[in-house]
Amino acid sequence: MVRKKENKVLLSSRDSLLIERIDLHIHTSFSDGNYSVEEAVKIAEIKGLKIVAITDHYSEVQYRSNRITRSQFSRYVQTLNNFTVLKGVEVEILQDGTVSISKNKVKELDIVIGGLHSINNIKFWGDYSPIWNPKRFVEKVRVTLIKSMESGILDVIAHASWLPEIIRKETHRKITKDWIESVVDAFCDEGVAVELNCAWKVPDERFVKYCVKKGVKLSIGSDAHQRLMIGKTNYAINILKKMKVPEDFIFIPTSLF
Numbered sequence: 001m002v003r004k005k006e007n008k009v010l011l012s013s014r015d016s017l018l019i020e021r022i023d024l025h026i027h028t029s030f031s032d033g034n035y036s037v038e039e040a041v042k043i044a045e046i047k048g049l050k051i052v053a054i055t056d057h058y059s060e061v062q063y064r065s066n067r068i069t070r071s072q073f074s075r076y077v078q079t080l081n082n083f084t085v086l087k088g089v090e091v092e093i094l095q096d097g098t099v100s101i102s103k104n105k106v107k108e109l110d111i112v113i114g115g116l117h118s119i120n121n122i123k124f125w126g127d128y129s130p131i132w133n134p135k136r137f138v139e140k141v142r143v144t145l146i147k148s149m150e151s152g153i154l155d156v157i158a159h160a161s162w163l164p165e166i167i168r169k170e171t172h173r174k175i176t177k178d179w180i181e182s183v184v185d186a187f188c189d190e191g192v193a194v195e196l197n198c199a200w201k202v203p204d205e206r207f208v209k210y211c212v213k214k215g216v217k218l219s220i221g222s223d224a225h226q227r228l229m230i231g232k233t234n235y236a237i238n239i240l241k242k243m244k245v246p247e248d249f250i251f252i253p254t255s256l257f
């Protein structure tokens with residue numbers, strides 16, 4: 001679990017288990033995880049992970065609980081500097097497609113993940129508000145994701161095809177082939193990686209297949225908020241193995257090269 005030059009050996013070795021040793025999406029008690037950075041690092045080490053990013057929620061543009069604020073940012077970065085992990089954040093993708101971090105902060109990080117967590121005041125998690133027009137809602141998700149990629153700030157988008165609880169069961173029908181192709185084309189054009197989000201088990205095989213066709217990189221993330229979830233990336237590993245995705249499709253932050 002190393003960053004910068006030290007990792008070169010690992011990356012150049014043909015380690016067939018590399019995909020089993022990556023977790024680029026881990027929260028800690030800096031935002032809404034229930035363990036410290038130190039504990040997360042220890043658990044990742046015990047699990048034999050090699051490429052690990054701590055990516056707490058960060059928002060400087062609107063107040064939301066359990067988000068690192070602008071004034072807490074340097075303490076967060078300084079803390080991560082004490083450990084051999086990649087320094088990351090998960091920023092909000094806002095409804096207008098802007099993201100909740102300014103460009104000067106990005107320079108201090110190894111990885112910036114974008115996450116869309118609410119639209120029209122409907123939260124994607126723990127919110128059962130009715131969605132009267134799911135088709136329009138899903139279209140809004142598409143447009144917002146594409147707009148956010150155009151910011152040039154995001155390295156990865158987490159849980160891209162994730163939908164609010166009330167319409168989640170219909171994901172396969174609502175997220176159509178055209179929707180997938182349109183979004184993945186944007187990932188391709190903007191050079192953003194698609195996360196295989198192992199907590200929410202998205203995106204599905206259709207999505208991944210089109211990513212491979214377009215040469216879009218795939219990022220592996222547990223989206224851990226609890227100790228047991230750190231390094232739990234079975235969803236990604238299974239899909240990558242099943243679809244025989246070559247290792248060079250796996251997203252590795254450029255700071256490791």
Ligand SMILES: [Zn+2]
Binds near residue numbers: 090
């Ligand atoms: Zn998220």
Ligand SMILES: [Zn+2]
Binds near residue numbers: 027
């Ligand atoms: Zn997350």
